[in-house]
Amino acid sequence: MKSLKTILLATTLTAGFGFFMGTTDAHADSLYKVKTGDTLSTISQQFSGDNSLIDLIAKDNKITNINMIFEGEELVIRTAEEAGKDAIPVQAEAAPVQEAAVQAEPAAPAQEAATAPATTSSAKEWIAQKESSGSYAATNGRYIGRYQLDASYLNGDYSEANQERVADSYVAGRYGSWEAAQAFWMANGWY
Known part of the structure; x- marks a missing residue:
C-alpha cells in the first residue's frame, strides 16, 4: 500500500510539474526570424504598429548598427507589456491603442478611411509621422529622412528643402x- 501511495504521489507531482512547465506565459517574448527586405522599422511596425520598438529591439539584441540586420538572424521582440517598462510614458500609453488597431486588422482600413484627412497637408503630415515620426534626420538602411525616400532619389542632397521637393515629385508621379498615397499606405503599410 505504501508503494502505491508513493507511485500516486510521484505521478501527481510529475503531472503537475509537466503542466507547469508546459504552459506558456501570456507575456512571453517573441522570437522573430529576419526575412529578406526586413528592417527594424518594418519589424517594429509589425509588432507595435509604429517605429517605437526600433531602439528597444536593437538594445535587446545587441545590434550596434540599427541599419544592418541579416536574413536568418533571430531577434527577441518583447511584448507590449515588457517593452513598456523601458519606454517613455507617452509611448507606454499609446501602445495598447496601437495594439488594438493591429488586432482588429480587418476592420482597421474601414475605420481609417472614415477618418482620412481632407487636405493635402494633413495627408502629407500623416505619412511623415508614420514613416519617420516627422524627422528629417531619420534613416533606415537606404531610406532617408522625413518621408523615408530611397537615397538614390535624393542624389546625396538630404536637406529639408530637397526632401520636400523630391517627396512631392515622387507622390505626384506615383499616386x-x-x-x-495615404490611402495606399493604409491598405499596404507603405507608400
Missing part, C-alpha cells in the same frame, strides 16, 4: 496626390 497623383498625397491623399491617394
Whole structure:
C-alpha cells in the first residue's frame, strides 16, 4: 500500500510539474526570424504598429548598427507589456491603442478611411509621422529622412528643402496626390 501511495504521489507531482512547465506565459517574448527586405522599422511596425520598438529591439539584441540586420538572424521582440517598462510614458500609453488597431486588422482600413484627412497637408503630415515620426534626420538602411525616400532619389542632397521637393515629385508621379498615397499606405503599410 505504501508503494502505491508513493507511485500516486510521484505521478501527481510529475503531472503537475509537466503542466507547469508546459504552459506558456501570456507575456512571453517573441522570437522573430529576419526575412529578406526586413528592417527594424518594418519589424517594429509589425509588432507595435509604429517605429517605437526600433531602439528597444536593437538594445535587446545587441545590434550596434540599427541599419544592418541579416536574413536568418533571430531577434527577441518583447511584448507590449515588457517593452513598456523601458519606454517613455507617452509611448507606454499609446501602445495598447496601437495594439488594438493591429488586432482588429480587418476592420482597421474601414475605420481609417472614415477618418482620412481632407487636405493635402494633413495627408502629407500623416505619412511623415508614420514613416519617420516627422524627422528629417531619420534613416533606415537606404531610406532617408522625413518621408523615408530611397537615397538614390535624393542624389546625396538630404536637406529639408530637397526632401520636400523630391517627396512631392515622387507622390505626384506615383499616386497623383498625397491623399491617394495615404490611402495606399493604409491598405499596404507603405507608400
